[in-house]
Amino acid sequence: MELHCLKDSFERVKKKRKVSYSKTHEVTELIVQEIEMVQSSTLEYKSKLAELKKKLQEVAPLSQLEGTQKKLNIALSKYPKALEKVLNPDISKAYRNVEFDSRVVNQLIASHFYRQWLFDVGDCFIVEAQDVDAAATMKSLFQELYQMLEVMKCWDLEPALKWAAANSNKLKENGSDLQLILHRLQFLKILKKGSRDEALKYARTNFVSFAGNHMAKIQNLMGCLLYPDRLHDSPYAHLLSLTNWDTVTEELTRQFCNLLGQSYESPLSVTIAAGIQALLPLLKFMTVMAGKKHEWQSMKQLPVPVDLGKEFQFHSIFVCPVSKEQSTDDNPPMLMSCGHVLCKQSINKMSNNGSKSFKCPYCPTDINSKHCRQLIF
Numbered sequence: 001m002e003l004h005c006l007k008d009s010f011e012r013v014k015k016k017r018k019v020s021y022s023k024t025h026e027v028t029e030l031i032v033q034e035i036e037m038v039q040s041s042t043l044e045y046k047s048k049l050a051e052l053k054k055k056l057q058e059v060a061p062l063s064q065l066e067g068t069q070k071k072l073n074i075a076l077s078k079y080p081k082a083l084e085k086v087l088n089p090d091i092s093k094a095y096r097n098v099e100f101d102s103r104v105v106n107q108l109i110a111s112h113f114y115r116q117w118l119f120d121v122g123d124c125f126i127v128e129a130q131d132v133d134a135a136a137t138m139k140s141l142f143q144e145l146y147q148m149l150e151v152m153k154c155w156d157l158e159p160a161l162k163w164a165a166a167n168s169n170k171l172k173e174n175g176s177d178l179q180l181i182l183h184r185l186q187f188l189k190i191l192k193k194g195s196r197d198e199a200l201k202y203a204r205t206n207f208v209s210f211a212g213n214h215m216a217k218i219q220n221l222m223g224c225l226l227y228p229d230r231l232h233d234s235p236y237a238h239l240l241s242l243t244n245w246d247t248v249t250e251e252l253t254r255q256f257c258n259l260l261g262q263s264y265e266s267p268l269s270v271t272i273a274a275g276i277q278a279l280l281p282l283l284k285f286m287t288v289m290a291g292k293k294h295e296w297q298s299m300k301q302l303p304v305p306v307d308l309g310k311e312f313q314f315h316s317i318f319v320c321p322v323s324k325e326q327s328t329d330d331n332p333p334m335l336m337s338c339g340h341v342l343c344k345q346s347i348n349k350m351s352n353n354g355s356k357s358f359k360c361p362y363c364p365t366d367i368n369s370k371h372c373r374q375l376i377f
Contacts, residue, residue, distance in 0.1 A: 094282035112268040316377035338365035
């Protein structure tokens with residue numbers, strides 16, 4: 001809501017500036033016209049100046065500009081106040097004392113530098129952090145990926161094809177078609193040069209192992225053989241789009257990180273992005289807590305939800321339909337004999353800590369808490 005008000009305030013400034021600019025331009029053009037008209041007249045020099053002075057008094061440029069400029073100044077003066085109100089510069093209020101493993105944090109930061117191909121910066125950071133062993137491993141891994149992506153910019157797929165072949169079993173387990181996509185691009189690259197026989201030979205050598213699950217795709221690809229010299233003007237021209245190379249680059253990076261046990265996105269980038277989204281509601285929460293003189297440092301979890309969006313949801317979240325609270329390690333979801341799920345604390349409360357049976361709130365089944373099993377997503 002506050003961000004919406006901030007946007008409205010910005011739009012008002014933008015609108016007033018546009019009106020002020022238009023009025024200034026209009027008055028300036030009018031002044032230029034009056035000067036040109038006086039210059040073209042046959043009057044004497046002093047008479048021209050007198051005539052121009054009279055015309056400018058009639059135009060009254062300052063009076064015309066005063067109103068729009070005043071409105072713009074008012075809007076500009078209010079906008080910083082709106083910014084200060086919404087974007088509180090004192091973000092230390094949202095800070096909570098949490099103990100982190102400094103070695104893990106250092107590795108995340110170094111890994112981020114290597115993911116950005118800033119190898120020298122990553123090495124320098126690791127040396128300063130005195131964690132050189134971890135650096136050597138991460139650097140060599142991401143250098144291999146970097147080298148494959150760099151040569152792919154020059155349309156060279158050989159390193160990527162070798163890596164995919166060496167990890168073909170793992171790629172199949174992950175359900176990735178990366179190897180087939182790379183072979184397809186290599187096939188099109190050969191055919192684009194006009195060598196139909198060489199492209200056909202490549203297809204017979206490399207597409208056979210994929211025929212069982214991808215016959216339709218391979219058959220469609222074989223239609224390209226009819227247009228070896230004019231593939232750009234053929235029905236298969238879309239296969240030459242640069243977006244196909246972007247797709248395979250993304251898939252190669254994703255699968256490479258996946259096989260290393262690393263996330264596709266940099267953990268540091270994800271943490272910062274999520275923190276930025278959570279900062280505003282946390283600051284609002286802290287303002288309320290300060291008014292009630294409550295200390296949140298001792299809380300195990302926030303009493304209010306912080307919505308970060310689906311892009312930051314990495315696991316299933318269960319909310320007990322009775323207590324309306326999210327499940328935790330101490331209060332896990334429990335599967336009852338009727339098939340419905342409640343949190344453990346709700347079951348304990350309804351069964352008086354297991355001393356009696358109770359009816360499921362969703363069906364008339366009698367539930368024995370001893371028969372409830374923890375549900376793991």
